[in-house]
Amino acid sequence: MHSRKIFNIVKARRESLNVTQETLAQLSGVALRTLKQFESGKGNPTLQTLQKLGDALGLEVTVVIKNKGINT
């Protein structure tokens, strides 16, 4: 999952919940400036930042094994 796709999921989720960037910034504890960067496709968030946003949006950051049929 490419970072752009992850940013898009966060943005889409926020919009589907009808929450503004400003509100999400307050709810998540992530600065508005930082949030704006991601949603405009820039930046390289830390895991913690991503998790803060996820927590506020009901999203979860996970790590899963790829290619289930090929690798073990």
Place this chain on the structure above:
Amino acid sequence: MHSRKIFNIVKARRESLNVTQETLAQLSGVALRTLKQFESGKGNPTLQTLQKLGDALGLEVTVVIKNKGINT
């Protein structure tokens, strides 16, 4: 998924592939020092660093919706 759990998955995956930290560092392009930090439970990696490790290990970083039955 808490960061500790994510670190553990990375470590477990590396071990299950019988790869040393040093080799994984070379394969992934992440510095050995950095990798050591995560596996000993410290640090707050950037998404990019996590993805580099994931790429080398056949793991994927994803963002998914929590509580499928409760939220939308």
Place this chain on the structure above:
DNA sequence: TCGAAAAGTGCTTTTTGCTGCACTTTACAA
């Protein structure tokens, strides 16, 4: 149309992640 709310951007400072180096500790096979 137009005015306000929301979103996007340039600049800057502060914080901290990434890294190299040197060293210590642990695990394990001979």
Place this chain on the structure above:
DNA sequence: TTGTAAAGTGCAGCAAAAAGCACTTTTCGA
């Protein structure tokens, strides 16, 4: 037991993420 490979840690420098501020642009309903 002991030597070596692997893993863990303190310190320091640099690069970049996080954040604040001010401003511009876009969106959208009255």
